[in-house]
Amino acid sequence: MLDVRRLVILRELAVRGTLAAVAQALSYSPSAVSQQLSQLERETGMVLLRKAGRGVQLTPQAEVLVAATDELLATIERAEAELAASLTEVRGTVRVAVFQSVALALMPAALRLMAEAHPQVRVEMVQREPEQALHETWARDFDMVVAEQYPAHAAPWWPGLDRRDLTSDVIRLTLPPVGVAPWRVRDLAGAAAVPWVMEPRGTASRHFAEQLCRTAGFEPDVRHESADLQTQIRLVESGNAVALLPDLVWRGRTTTCRLVDLPDRPCRTVFTAQRTSGLGSPAARALRTTLEQVAAG
Incomplete structure:
Protein backbone atom coordinates (compact mmCIF):
# COMPACT_ATOMS: atom_id res chain seq x y z
CA MET A 1 0.00 0.00 0.00
CA LEU A 2 1.25 3.48 -0.87
CA ASP A 3 2.20 5.79 1.98
CA VAL A 4 -0.48 8.52 2.23
CA ARG A 5 1.96 11.04 3.70
CA ARG A 6 4.22 10.71 0.68
CA LEU A 7 1.25 11.07 -1.64
CA VAL A 8 0.36 14.32 0.14
CA ILE A 9 3.92 15.57 -0.36
CA LEU A 10 3.66 14.80 -4.08
CA ARG A 11 0.36 16.69 -4.27
CA GLU A 12 1.93 19.62 -2.43
CA LEU A 13 4.63 19.73 -5.08
CA ALA A 14 1.97 19.83 -7.80
CA VAL A 15 0.19 22.66 -5.98
CA ARG A 16 3.20 24.76 -4.91
CA GLY A 17 5.64 24.15 -7.74
CA THR A 18 8.98 23.80 -5.96
CA LEU A 19 10.57 21.55 -3.37
CA ALA A 20 11.47 24.61 -1.29
CA ALA A 21 7.84 25.76 -1.20
CA VAL A 22 6.69 22.28 -0.18
CA ALA A 23 9.29 22.16 2.58
CA GLN A 24 8.15 25.52 3.91
CA ALA A 25 4.46 24.59 3.81
CA LEU A 26 5.00 21.27 5.60
CA SER A 27 7.79 22.44 7.96
CA TYR A 28 10.23 19.91 6.47
CA SER A 29 13.72 20.42 5.16
CA PRO A 30 14.08 20.37 1.35
CA SER A 31 16.28 17.26 1.64
CA ALA A 32 13.56 15.48 3.66
CA VAL A 33 10.99 16.31 0.99
CA SER A 34 13.30 14.98 -1.71
CA GLN A 35 13.95 11.77 0.25
CA GLN A 36 10.21 11.14 0.75
CA LEU A 37 9.52 11.60 -2.95
CA SER A 38 12.40 9.27 -3.85
CA GLN A 39 10.93 6.66 -1.51
CA LEU A 40 7.54 7.08 -3.20
CA GLU A 41 9.19 6.39 -6.56
CA ARG A 42 10.67 3.20 -5.15
CA GLU A 43 7.27 2.17 -3.76
CA THR A 44 5.56 2.66 -7.12
CA GLY A 45 8.46 1.45 -9.24
CA MET A 46 7.91 4.41 -11.55
CA VAL A 47 9.60 7.70 -12.36
CA LEU A 48 7.47 10.46 -10.85
CA LEU A 49 9.74 13.48 -11.27
CA ARG A 50 11.98 14.74 -14.05
CA LYS A 51 14.44 17.61 -13.89
CA ALA A 52 13.26 20.77 -15.63
CA GLY A 53 15.82 23.54 -15.52
CA ARG A 54 16.56 24.21 -11.87
CA GLY A 55 13.34 22.55 -10.74
CA VAL A 56 11.42 19.34 -11.29
CA GLN A 57 8.42 18.37 -13.38
CA LEU A 58 5.77 15.78 -12.59
CA THR A 59 5.45 12.85 -14.98
CA PRO A 60 2.04 11.64 -16.24
CA GLN A 61 2.21 8.85 -13.67
CA ALA A 62 2.71 11.42 -10.90
CA GLU A 63 -0.31 13.37 -12.15
CA VAL A 64 -2.41 10.19 -11.79
CA LEU A 65 -1.34 9.92 -8.16
CA VAL A 66 -2.01 13.61 -7.52
CA ALA A 67 -5.57 13.31 -8.85
CA ALA A 68 -6.16 10.25 -6.65
CA THR A 69 -4.74 12.09 -3.63
CA ASP A 70 -7.08 15.02 -4.26
CA GLU A 71 -10.04 12.62 -4.17
CA LEU A 72 -8.69 10.96 -1.02
CA LEU A 73 -8.28 14.28 0.82
CA ALA A 74 -11.77 15.38 -0.24
CA THR A 75 -13.20 12.11 1.08
CA ILE A 76 -11.42 12.58 4.40
CA GLU A 77 -12.67 16.18 4.67
CA ARG A 78 -16.25 15.06 3.99
CA ALA A 79 -15.89 12.34 6.64
CA GLU A 80 -14.60 14.87 9.16
CA ALA A 81 -17.55 17.15 8.41
CA GLU A 82 -20.04 14.29 8.82
CA LEU A 83 -18.40 13.28 12.11
CA ALA A 84 -18.62 16.86 13.41
CA ALA A 85 -22.25 17.08 12.29
CA SER A 86 -23.10 14.00 14.37
CA LEU A 87 -22.38 15.93 17.58
CA THR A 88 -25.05 17.91 19.41
CA GLU A 89 -22.75 20.93 19.83
Whole structure:
Protein backbone atom coordinates (compact mmCIF):
# COMPACT_ATOMS: atom_id res chain seq x y z
CA MET A 1 0.00 0.00 0.00
CA LEU A 2 1.25 3.48 -0.87
CA ASP A 3 2.20 5.79 1.98
CA VAL A 4 -0.48 8.52 2.23
CA ARG A 5 1.96 11.04 3.70
CA ARG A 6 4.22 10.71 0.68
CA LEU A 7 1.25 11.07 -1.64
CA VAL A 8 0.36 14.32 0.14
CA ILE A 9 3.92 15.57 -0.36
CA LEU A 10 3.66 14.80 -4.08
CA ARG A 11 0.36 16.69 -4.27
CA GLU A 12 1.93 19.62 -2.43
CA LEU A 13 4.63 19.73 -5.08
CA ALA A 14 1.97 19.83 -7.80
CA VAL A 15 0.19 22.66 -5.98
CA ARG A 16 3.20 24.76 -4.91
CA GLY A 17 5.64 24.15 -7.74
CA THR A 18 8.98 23.80 -5.96
CA LEU A 19 10.57 21.55 -3.37
CA ALA A 20 11.47 24.61 -1.29
CA ALA A 21 7.84 25.76 -1.20
CA VAL A 22 6.69 22.28 -0.18
CA ALA A 23 9.29 22.16 2.58
CA GLN A 24 8.15 25.52 3.91
CA ALA A 25 4.46 24.59 3.81
CA LEU A 26 5.00 21.27 5.60
CA SER A 27 7.79 22.44 7.96
CA TYR A 28 10.23 19.91 6.47
CA SER A 29 13.72 20.42 5.16
CA PRO A 30 14.08 20.37 1.35
CA SER A 31 16.28 17.26 1.64
CA ALA A 32 13.56 15.48 3.66
CA VAL A 33 10.99 16.31 0.99
CA SER A 34 13.30 14.98 -1.71
CA GLN A 35 13.95 11.77 0.25
CA GLN A 36 10.21 11.14 0.75
CA LEU A 37 9.52 11.60 -2.95
CA SER A 38 12.40 9.27 -3.85
CA GLN A 39 10.93 6.66 -1.51
CA LEU A 40 7.54 7.08 -3.20
CA GLU A 41 9.19 6.39 -6.56
CA ARG A 42 10.67 3.20 -5.15
CA GLU A 43 7.27 2.17 -3.76
CA THR A 44 5.56 2.66 -7.12
CA GLY A 45 8.46 1.45 -9.24
CA MET A 46 7.91 4.41 -11.55
CA VAL A 47 9.60 7.70 -12.36
CA LEU A 48 7.47 10.46 -10.85
CA LEU A 49 9.74 13.48 -11.27
CA ARG A 50 11.98 14.74 -14.05
CA LYS A 51 14.44 17.61 -13.89
CA ALA A 52 13.26 20.77 -15.63
CA GLY A 53 15.82 23.54 -15.52
CA ARG A 54 16.56 24.21 -11.87
CA GLY A 55 13.34 22.55 -10.74
CA VAL A 56 11.42 19.34 -11.29
CA GLN A 57 8.42 18.37 -13.38
CA LEU A 58 5.77 15.78 -12.59
CA THR A 59 5.45 12.85 -14.98
CA PRO A 60 2.04 11.64 -16.24
CA GLN A 61 2.21 8.85 -13.67
CA ALA A 62 2.71 11.42 -10.90
CA GLU A 63 -0.31 13.37 -12.15
CA VAL A 64 -2.41 10.19 -11.79
CA LEU A 65 -1.34 9.92 -8.16
CA VAL A 66 -2.01 13.61 -7.52
CA ALA A 67 -5.57 13.31 -8.85
CA ALA A 68 -6.16 10.25 -6.65
CA THR A 69 -4.74 12.09 -3.63
CA ASP A 70 -7.08 15.02 -4.26
CA GLU A 71 -10.04 12.62 -4.17
CA LEU A 72 -8.69 10.96 -1.02
CA LEU A 73 -8.28 14.28 0.82
CA ALA A 74 -11.77 15.38 -0.24
CA THR A 75 -13.20 12.11 1.08
CA ILE A 76 -11.42 12.58 4.40
CA GLU A 77 -12.67 16.18 4.67
CA ARG A 78 -16.25 15.06 3.99
CA ALA A 79 -15.89 12.34 6.64
CA GLU A 80 -14.60 14.87 9.16
CA ALA A 81 -17.55 17.15 8.41
CA GLU A 82 -20.04 14.29 8.82
CA LEU A 83 -18.40 13.28 12.11
CA ALA A 84 -18.62 16.86 13.41
CA ALA A 85 -22.25 17.08 12.29
CA SER A 86 -23.10 14.00 14.37
CA LEU A 87 -22.38 15.93 17.58
CA THR A 88 -25.05 17.91 19.41
CA GLU A 89 -22.75 20.93 19.83
CA VAL A 90 -21.03 22.91 17.09
CA ARG A 91 -17.29 22.72 17.67
CA GLY A 92 -14.01 22.70 15.79
CA THR A 93 -11.52 25.09 14.20
CA VAL A 94 -12.11 27.24 11.13
CA ARG A 95 -9.19 28.96 9.44
CA VAL A 96 -10.37 31.90 7.37
CA ALA A 97 -8.41 34.24 5.10
CA VAL A 98 -9.73 37.77 4.68
CA PHE A 99 -8.62 41.02 3.08
CA GLN A 100 -8.19 44.26 4.99
CA SER A 101 -11.54 46.02 4.67
CA VAL A 102 -13.38 42.83 5.68
CA ALA A 103 -10.99 42.35 8.61
CA LEU A 104 -11.86 45.85 9.81
CA ALA A 105 -15.53 46.15 8.90
CA LEU A 106 -17.05 42.66 9.28
CA MET A 107 -14.79 40.31 11.24
CA PRO A 108 -14.88 41.99 14.68
CA ALA A 109 -18.67 41.67 14.89
CA ALA A 110 -18.63 38.19 13.31
CA LEU A 111 -16.03 36.93 15.78
CA ARG A 112 -17.99 38.33 18.72
CA LEU A 113 -21.22 36.70 17.54
CA MET A 114 -19.45 33.39 16.94
CA ALA A 115 -17.98 33.47 20.45
CA GLU A 116 -21.42 34.08 21.93
CA ALA A 117 -23.38 31.55 19.86
CA HIS A 118 -20.71 28.87 19.36
CA PRO A 119 -18.11 29.07 22.16
CA GLN A 120 -16.61 25.71 21.19
CA VAL A 121 -15.64 26.96 17.71
CA ARG A 122 -12.15 28.39 17.34
CA VAL A 123 -11.93 30.88 14.45
CA GLU A 124 -8.41 31.65 13.22
CA MET A 125 -8.24 34.69 10.94
CA VAL A 126 -5.33 35.55 8.66
CA GLN A 127 -5.15 38.63 6.44
CA ARG A 128 -4.27 37.83 2.83
CA GLU A 129 -4.67 39.42 -0.56
CA PRO A 130 -7.82 37.91 -2.12
CA GLU A 131 -6.27 36.26 -5.18
CA GLN A 132 -3.53 34.64 -3.09
CA ALA A 133 -6.07 33.52 -0.49
CA LEU A 134 -8.32 31.86 -3.08
CA HIS A 135 -5.40 29.74 -4.23
CA GLU A 136 -4.41 28.92 -0.67
CA THR A 137 -7.96 27.87 0.21
CA TRP A 138 -8.02 25.58 -2.82
CA ALA A 139 -4.61 24.25 -1.70
CA ARG A 140 -6.10 23.47 1.76
CA ASP A 141 -4.18 26.10 3.73
CA PHE A 142 -7.51 27.66 4.77
CA ASP A 143 -11.04 26.37 5.29
CA MET A 144 -12.68 29.53 3.97
CA VAL A 145 -11.78 32.75 2.21
CA VAL A 146 -13.52 36.10 2.01
CA ALA A 147 -12.50 37.60 -1.33
CA GLU A 148 -13.53 40.38 -3.69
CA GLN A 149 -14.35 40.91 -7.34
CA TYR A 150 -14.17 44.25 -9.12
CA PRO A 151 -16.28 45.19 -12.17
CA ALA A 152 -14.98 43.73 -15.46
CA HIS A 153 -12.28 41.82 -13.56
CA ALA A 154 -13.15 38.19 -12.87
CA ALA A 155 -11.82 36.63 -9.69
CA PRO A 156 -9.57 33.56 -10.21
CA TRP A 157 -11.49 30.32 -10.51
CA TRP A 158 -10.26 27.18 -8.77
CA PRO A 159 -11.96 23.79 -9.19
CA GLY A 160 -13.80 22.46 -6.18
CA LEU A 161 -14.49 25.84 -4.56
CA ASP A 162 -18.06 26.84 -3.68
CA ARG A 163 -18.60 30.61 -4.02
CA ARG A 164 -21.41 32.54 -2.33
CA ASP A 165 -21.86 36.31 -2.61
CA LEU A 166 -21.65 38.06 0.75
CA THR A 167 -22.32 41.70 -0.06
CA SER A 168 -21.61 44.40 -2.62
CA ASP A 169 -20.49 47.95 -2.04
CA VAL A 170 -20.39 51.03 -4.25
CA ILE A 171 -16.99 52.34 -5.33
CA ARG A 172 -16.66 56.12 -5.15
CA LEU A 173 -14.13 58.78 -6.02
CA THR A 174 -12.64 59.88 -2.71
CA LEU A 175 -11.47 63.50 -2.55
CA PRO A 176 -9.76 65.63 0.13
CA PRO A 177 -11.87 68.00 2.21
CA VAL A 178 -12.50 71.40 0.62
CA GLY A 179 -9.56 73.74 1.16
CA VAL A 180 -7.07 71.04 2.25
CA ALA A 181 -5.48 70.28 -1.13
CA PRO A 182 -3.82 72.91 -3.34
CA TRP A 183 -6.07 71.81 -6.22
CA ARG A 184 -9.83 71.62 -6.65
CA VAL A 185 -11.51 68.50 -8.03
CA ARG A 186 -15.25 67.92 -8.44
CA ASP A 187 -15.47 64.72 -10.48
CA LEU A 188 -13.46 61.96 -12.15
CA ALA A 189 -12.59 64.01 -15.23
CA GLY A 190 -11.24 66.75 -13.00
CA ALA A 191 -8.81 64.30 -11.37
CA ALA A 192 -6.74 63.90 -14.54
CA ALA A 193 -3.94 66.19 -13.38
CA VAL A 194 -3.77 65.46 -9.64
CA PRO A 195 -1.84 62.84 -7.62
CA TRP A 196 -3.47 59.45 -7.09
CA VAL A 197 -2.97 56.68 -4.54
CA MET A 198 -3.76 53.13 -5.67
CA GLU A 199 -3.06 49.57 -4.65
CA PRO A 200 0.04 47.87 -6.15
CA ARG A 201 0.10 46.72 -9.77
CA GLY A 202 -1.39 43.30 -10.37
CA THR A 203 -4.26 43.72 -7.93
CA ALA A 204 -7.87 43.71 -9.14
CA SER A 205 -8.55 47.13 -7.63
CA ARG A 206 -5.56 48.67 -9.44
CA HIS A 207 -6.67 47.21 -12.76
CA PHE A 208 -10.20 48.53 -12.23
CA ALA A 209 -9.01 52.01 -11.21
CA GLU A 210 -6.62 52.40 -14.13
CA GLN A 211 -9.19 51.21 -16.65
CA LEU A 212 -11.81 53.58 -15.25
CA CYS A 213 -9.44 56.54 -15.58
CA ARG A 214 -8.47 55.55 -19.12
CA THR A 215 -12.12 55.26 -20.08
CA ALA A 216 -12.53 58.81 -18.78
CA GLY A 217 -9.74 59.92 -21.13
CA PHE A 218 -6.60 60.15 -19.00
CA GLU A 219 -3.73 58.18 -17.51
CA PRO A 220 -3.75 58.57 -13.70
CA ASP A 221 -0.67 60.07 -12.05
CA VAL A 222 -0.13 57.31 -9.47
CA ARG A 223 2.43 58.83 -7.14
CA HIS A 224 1.63 56.63 -4.17
CA GLU A 225 1.06 52.88 -3.87
CA SER A 226 -0.28 51.09 -0.80
CA ALA A 227 -2.23 47.90 -0.22
CA ASP A 228 -3.32 49.42 3.10
CA LEU A 229 -6.59 51.25 2.48
CA GLN A 230 -6.27 53.08 5.79
CA THR A 231 -3.06 54.60 4.45
CA GLN A 232 -4.88 55.59 1.29
CA ILE A 233 -7.58 57.30 3.35
CA ARG A 234 -5.02 59.29 5.33
CA LEU A 235 -3.30 60.43 2.14
CA VAL A 236 -6.63 61.66 0.79
CA GLU A 237 -7.73 63.30 4.05
CA SER A 238 -4.42 65.16 4.25
CA GLY A 239 -4.79 66.51 0.71
CA ASN A 240 -1.97 64.49 -0.86
CA ALA A 241 -3.96 62.33 -3.29
CA VAL A 242 -7.33 61.19 -4.58
CA ALA A 243 -8.44 57.55 -4.64
CA LEU A 244 -11.18 55.12 -5.63
CA LEU A 245 -12.48 53.41 -2.49
CA PRO A 246 -15.38 51.01 -1.82
CA ASP A 247 -18.01 51.93 0.76
CA LEU A 248 -17.11 49.06 3.10
CA VAL A 249 -14.00 50.94 4.26
CA TRP A 250 -16.22 53.58 5.89
CA ARG A 251 -18.19 51.17 8.05
CA GLY A 252 -17.65 52.04 11.70
CA ARG A 253 -15.67 55.22 11.07
CA THR A 254 -16.20 58.83 10.06
CA THR A 255 -14.17 60.77 7.53
CA THR A 256 -13.66 64.30 6.29
CA CYS A 257 -13.20 63.02 2.73
CA ARG A 258 -15.66 63.98 0.03
CA LEU A 259 -17.26 60.94 -1.62
CA VAL A 260 -18.33 61.45 -5.23
CA ASP A 261 -20.46 58.99 -7.23
CA LEU A 262 -18.90 57.59 -10.39
CA PRO A 263 -20.70 57.08 -13.73
CA ASP A 264 -22.96 54.01 -13.59
CA ARG A 265 -22.18 53.60 -9.85
CA PRO A 266 -19.78 50.62 -10.14
CA CYS A 267 -19.88 48.09 -7.30
CA ARG A 268 -17.39 45.63 -5.87
CA THR A 269 -18.68 42.16 -4.95
CA VAL A 270 -17.46 40.55 -1.72
CA PHE A 271 -17.91 36.79 -1.51
CA THR A 272 -17.02 33.75 0.55
CA ALA A 273 -15.58 30.54 -0.87
CA GLN A 274 -15.10 27.08 0.58
CA ARG A 275 -14.04 23.73 -0.78
CA THR A 276 -17.15 21.76 -1.67
CA SER A 277 -15.81 18.82 0.33
CA GLY A 278 -15.94 20.98 3.48
CA LEU A 279 -19.45 22.36 3.07
CA GLY A 280 -20.84 19.92 5.61
CA SER A 281 -18.69 21.28 8.44
CA PRO A 282 -21.04 22.75 11.09
CA ALA A 283 -18.34 25.16 12.33
CA ALA A 284 -17.57 26.53 8.87
CA ARG A 285 -21.27 26.74 8.05
CA ALA A 286 -21.89 28.70 11.26
CA LEU A 287 -19.13 31.18 10.42
CA ARG A 288 -20.39 31.65 6.88
CA THR A 289 -23.92 32.28 8.10
CA THR A 290 -22.68 34.72 10.75
CA LEU A 291 -20.68 36.66 8.17
CA GLU A 292 -23.80 36.95 6.02
CA GLN A 293 -25.79 38.24 8.98
CA VAL A 294 -23.16 40.87 9.79
CA ALA A 295 -22.86 41.95 6.16
CA ALA A 296 -26.62 42.30 5.88
CA GLY A 297 -26.72 44.40 9.03
